[in-house]
Amino acid sequence: MSEPTNFFEQAPDAPEIAARFPDLHPPFNKTVALTEANRCLYCFDAPCTAACPTHIDVPRFIKKIASGNMDGSAKTILDANILGASCARACPVAVLCEGACVMHRYNRQPIAIARLQRFAMDSLYESGALLPFSSGADTGKSVALIGGGPASLACAAELRRRGIRAEIFDAQPLPGGLNTYGIAEYKLPLAESLREIDMLAQLGVQFHFDVTVDAKMLGELEASHDAVFLGLGLGAIHKLGIVGESLAGVTNALDYIADYKSGKITSAPAHVAVIGAGNTAIDAANAAARLGASEVHIVYRRGPEQMSAFAYEYENSKLEGVRFLWHTQPVSINGNGIVESLRLAKLDDSLLPKPEEDFDIPVDLVILAIGQSTHTEFLADDNIKLDHGRILIDRATGQTSNPKYFSGGDCTNSGREVVDAVADGKRAGVGIAAWLEEQHANA
Known part of the structure; x- marks a missing residue:
């Protein structure tokens, strides 16, 4: 059964935690945001856009902030990255977009891209506006997505925009994967992760929680859906293998x-x-x-x-x-x-x-905190090639060695950034839609 989609309301009320974990980078107000946006050179061949794994058109969204077009700024971000709000908070921008900013060449501070991106997304939330695009016309096709983290969420968004039904199955009681459960509160509060997913759910993504998919259930999902996306993430953190590891504490x-x-x-x-x-x-x-x-x-x-x-x-x-x-x-x-x-x-x-x-x-x-194991053993009978537990995919499409299965995120790259998982899911969503269209043409 699909769960209700008011996830933001399910965030725990923990005032003590909120007090101890204020924002690492406080948000801009309107005056500061406009001043910062007007520092941007709006580069034509922008290195910041190239450095972003999801290739957000950074000069475009910043120029829209400068002109007061906040809805247009948010749409530019979301067109490229459906999880633009969480990535604005959690991305290692110093080694991505801001690290590539041309301002470095002039010994000046890089444009505060992440905080401007957050300003645009927060403005969209505060306005009460809906997601600035809708789901496509129903194709009659469906995809099961295993895992509710950033890769699956991004993949589901691409599928829904193309009219393909997307059902996410997750072992946790709430969606978001590491965005919800594993990123420090002062970077990405749990409530903000859930609010972002509420907006994504407007596309009609279906969620099923507290569901652990094993080999038997995976077979059932394969039989009842036109394709399967594996956004499994990684497994348990490794043990030390020393005396006393089982002690309380x-x-x-x-x-x-x-x-x-x-x-x-x-x-x-x-x-x-x-x-x-x-x-x-x-x-x-x-x-x-x-x-x-x-x-x-x-x-x-x-x-x-x-x-x-x-x-x-x-x-x-x-x-x-x-x-x-x-x-x-x-x-x-x-x-x-x-x-x-x-x-x-x-x-x-x-x-x-x-x-x-x-x-x-x-x-x-x-x-x-010494690294995580994989948990892909149950895929052994599905003709999905693995490399030391990592799912092997075509990086352009996300397709695995079994053509009906696609994958992305940490289970394919052994653990990178949220934005990398989003980029993987986005590519896979496009890849799945193209593959389904090809199957229909050849039928």
């Missing part, structure tokens, strides 16, 4: 972020250690600091040059008070039924432990 970064965003947890214990140094690890460490931990350590077996987190995330985390233990790895987690301390080993240049330099730090909570 050991969790993983995705669960930790989801729990505080939902209001399930509202405070952190005094001493927290996060294992790993990617962007998700940084988000979890910053969250612990904001939730009241007096001491937060990130433990990483390599040096800062090798960390996968973006440099600006690292710098921001230091401002949050997070401490970094480089060339260090956990040996054991110690405690009597509950975590009390973490035994750590220093590593040499060859990443070999130096036992004589083992040391302990007091810890009340250990958060694992």
Whole structure:
């Protein structure tokens, strides 16, 4: 049964979380937005547009802000990226559009593209306007989309605009995938993720929640739909494989972020250690600091040059008070039924432990953030080629080795950015529509 689409109203009321996680980049008011929009050179062959995985026409949407055409600005954004509101908040713009801005050539600040994009989308919400386009004429075709994250949402939007029925099946109680459950609240609040999906639902996308699709159900969906899109994301965060990992007080970064965003947890214990140094690890460490931990350590077996987190995330985390233990790895987690301390080993240049330099730090909570596994085993009998659990696709169309199946997002790229998943879903939606049309022509 399809769920109701007033998702925004289902966001938990957690004033304490809202107070502790204000916007990392506060929104522009109208005066500031107009001033910033008028700084743009409106480049003809804009490098910012080329740098955006969804290729939003950045000069066009900014020029519309400058001229006061807010609806037109939002439409320009949404035509290219149906999740333009969340990407405005969560994208690593310093290495994408703003990183490519021509202003860098003149030693000037790049145009604040993300904040202008957010201004346009917030203006659309505040106006109460509907999505600036509608679903296409019904083709009689349908697609089942497995997973409710950004790739599936973008794919569903493209399908609906072409008159193809789109049904999303997700194991969680709310849609959005990592946008809803896994991105730090100060970047993308849970309520904002759900509000964006409410707008997308105006296209007639159908949602089915608390549904875990296994091999049997996948076969049934394949039989009852004209195509299947796999937007599975990634699976559980890897374990350390050390003594004490089953103690109370050991969790993983995705669960930790989801729990505080939902209001399930509202405070952190005094001493927290996060294992790993990617962007998700940084988000979890910053969250612990904001939730009241007096001491937060990130433990990483390599040096800062090798960390996968973006440099600006690292710098921001230091401002949050997070401490970094480089060339260090956990040996054991110690405690009597509950975590009390973490035994750590220093590593040499060859990443070999130096036992004589083992040391302990007091810890009340250990958060694992050392990468995620895949969960594509149930696809083995569907003629879908995998590479170490990653679904192999034609990057131009999203089609897998089984022509009826398409895919995109983290399950195909091992984990990148929200905007990359949106771009994958968008391409797959177009690819599915073209394939269905070809099948009909050849029938």
